[in-house]
Amino acid sequence: MKLHASGLTNLNTFTGYGEGFVLINAVRHEGSLIVMPEYLQPWDVGGFAALEPGDFAALAALKPEVVLLGTGAKIRFPHPRLTSALSQARIGVEVMDNQAACRTYNILMAEERKVAAALLFD
Secondary structure, X not given: OOOOOOOOXXXXXXXXXXXXXXXXXXXXXXXXXXXXXXXXEEOOOOOHHHOOHHHHHHHHHOOOOEEEEEOOOOOOXXXXXXXXXXXXXXXXXXXXXXXXXXXXXXXXXXXXXXEEEEEOOO
């Protein structure tokens, strides 16, 4: 049987994670960031306590189907007024710890969904 790559090798995939970092395509990242299959950018937020509605409006402008909000080592739920831009744009938001966000992102990305992972590192 011949095995071959599925064609997703050019896309941003989480290849590892640990306390305070993630690996995307085997490259280490230690700060908050936004990851989509064809987009990767630092997320200039001051941590969970400093989140503002504009931070989520910027995510809505990327037009994903769903945002996976990774809130660090533990799950913390933002106030709904912060995520209202996503709701108004009919974009789903799921809150989870960073490790769960990485795993979920990889599954949805492999299904060719337009997913965004927004990871916070405090």
